Amino acid sequence: MVIKIKIIIALICIYFITVFSTCKKNILGCGQSNIFFTIDAKVYPDKDSINIGDTIYAEIDIPTTLKDKNDDMVDYSKANNLGTDMGFLKLVNDSSVQVGDAVNDFGIQLISGKEVVSSNPLRLKEYSFEETGGRYIFKISIVPKSSGTFSFNFGNAANVIRNGNSCPKAEFSFLLRNTTDQHYYLFPSGSGVAPAGADYYFYVR
Amino acid sequence: MDYHNGFPIAGLSSHLNLLENFDPARTGDHFHWIPTGLFYDMIDIRNDITATPRYANIDDQVSGYTNAKFFNAFTSNIYTLGSYKVNLLQQNGNNQSIQINSLFTQYGY
Numbered sequence: 463m464v465i466k467i468k469i470i471i472a473l474i475c476i477y478f479i480t481v482f483s484t485c486k487k488n489i490l491g492c493g494q495s496n497i498f499f500t501i502d503a504k505v506y507p508d509k510d511s512i513n514i515g516d517t518i519y520a521e522i523d524i525p526t527t528l529k530d531k532n533d534d535m536v537d538y539s540k541a542n543n544l545g546t547d548m549g550f551l552k553l554v555n556d557s558s559v560q561v562g563d564a565v566n567d568f569g570i571q572l573i574s575g576k577e578v579v580s581s582n583p584l585r586l587k588e589y590s591f592e593e594t595g596g597r598y599i600f601k602i603s604i605v606p607k608s609s610g611t612f613s614f615n616f617g618n619a620a621n622v623i624r625n626g627n628s629c630p631k632a633e634f635s636f637l638l639r640n641t642t643d644q645h646y647y648l649f650p651s652g653s654g655v656a657p658a659g660a661d662y663y664f665y666v667r
Numbered sequence: 668m669d670y671h672n673g674f675p676i677a678g679l680s681s682h683l684n685l686l687e688n689f690d691p692a693r694t695g696d697h698f699h700w701i702p703t704g705l706f707y708d709m710i711d712i713r714n715d716i717t718a719t720p721r722y723a724n725i726d727d728q729v730s731g732y733t734n735a736k737f738f739n740a741f742t743s744n745i746y747t748l749g750s751y752k753v754n755l756l757q758q759n760g761n762n763q764s765i766q767i768n769s770l771f772t773q774y775g776y
Contacts, residue, residue, distance in 0.1 A: 498669040531669055543695040549724030551716065561716055561726070581692050581775065585724060590695060615721050618668055618688075620696045635668040649719050658668065658675040659720025 495621050495633035498531040499538070503616045503660050504641040510648060511665045514606055518664070519573075520548070520614070522600040522636070526593065530632075538632055541624045544598060545578065545590035546636065547617040552610050553649070567608045575600040606666040611648055615661035636660035668722075675722065676713075683707065687715065688722040691774045702748065702774045706737055709770065725773050728766040732759070748776040 504521045512518065526539035552567055554560040563584035570587060578588040591598040606612065616636040623631055638644050638660045648663040668675065670684040679687060689704035690696075708715070708725065709732040715725040732755075740755040752771050756764050 543697070545693075545695045547690065547692045547694075547724070549692075549716070549721070551724075578694065581694055582724075582773070586692050588692070588694060613721070615724070617690045617693055617724065618722070620690070620693065621698050622695075623697070633668060644720075646719055659722055661719065661721040 495631045497536060497538070497630055497632035499528050499536075499632060499634045500531070501528075501634050501636050502640045503636045503638055505638060505662045506642065508642045508645075508662075509664070510643070510645040511667060512606065513667050514609060516606065516666075518604045518606075520602050520604060520616070520662075522546070522591065522598065522616070524598050526596050526598060536632075538622075538624055539593065539596070541591075541593070541598070541622050541632075542626060543590065544619050544622045544634060545575070545588065546600070546619060547580070547586050547588040548614050549586050549617065550612070550614045551585070552612050564612055567606060567610070567612065569605040569607060571603045571605075573601040573603060575602075609666045611663070611665050613649065613661055613663045615659070638662060675720070676718075687711070687713065690723045690725075692724055700775060702776065705770070705774050706732075706734075709737075709767070710734075725770070727770055729763050729770050731762075748774075752776070 501522065501524055506519055506521075527535055527537045530536050550564040550568060551561045552564040554562045563582075565584055565587060572589070575589045575592050578590055580586045580588045589600055589602070591600040604614070616638075618636060619634040621631045622634060623629075635658065637658060642662065644661060645663040648665055668688065670681045670688075672681050673679070674684065676684055676687060686704040686707040691699050691702065693699050708727040709729045712730040714727045715721065715723040716727070736755065736759055740751060740758055742754060745751045745754060748771065752767060756762070756767060
């Protein structure tokens with residue numbers, strides 16, 4: 463009887479050590495993202511005013527082995543759900559508080575990556591990235607069809623898993639400030655400060 | 668994003684930054700169906716979609732609801748977010764009903 467109890471206690475100990483010692487697993491499985499990457503996206507040419515019919519490119523091109531927030535190099539290849547949702551907006555009557563959905567104001571062509579069904583097709587385009595040659599690649603061209611002040615952004619990718627394993631999970635935060643002039647001054651409520659974020663503003667003549 | 672007190676939105680604690688910047692539109696996120704931030708969006712006056720920088724594409728025109736109102740709307744017959752929304756509106760005189768309906772829709776409910 464005593465031996466049985468000892469075996470049961472040992473098995474319980476093994477269970478808890480196994481479950482709680484790896485990448486923030488818990489009884490219910492792996493939790494939220496526990497690896498954080500900050501990724502430079504790019505928009506070019508980053509002119510604040512363009513003409514109808516001009517082309518803007520939005521691009522992400524990164525290696526699959528990346529530096530995380532602790533400056534450790536992490537191989538995050540074979541990600542299953544790495545991508546971004548891009549919100550396209552138009553300022554209505556140049557108001558600071560009225561925005562309209564603007565996907566239909568653009569001709570948007572996918573160059574690299576894969577389009578995913580959008581949860582809000584008038585406002586959002588959703589994409590997953592292509593993995594090739596040790597890199598994650600995503601690129602679209604954006605051609606405005608009407609005039610006005612517009613913006614689009616790269617939405618962060620949260621809870622990205624790899625190889626079909628639910629743990630670990632990573633969050634990819636996209637930034638433009640290191641590569642692109644974001645033209646915050648075009649947005650009436652804009653603070654002009656960009657501590658983070660990947661939103662881009664431009665005027666179409 | 669790794670949230671801190673005051674980052675990325677100044678004046679918000681780390682956990683409020685997480686709630687405010689949750690993006691339910693990213694269907695690639697396995698947890699996108701969890702309405703993280705829905706309740707905070709009904710409390711705060713900040714509209715995610717008109718803020719700069721813009722982290723989430725949520726048109727949040729709801730403000731002024733309270734935790735007490737949220738708690739009272741969780742009655743024993745509530746099993747879905749849809750019925751919770753109806754109950755919340757009924758208990759509060761349909762306050763901002765158009766905006767509430769829009770907000771729940773954007774969260775996928």
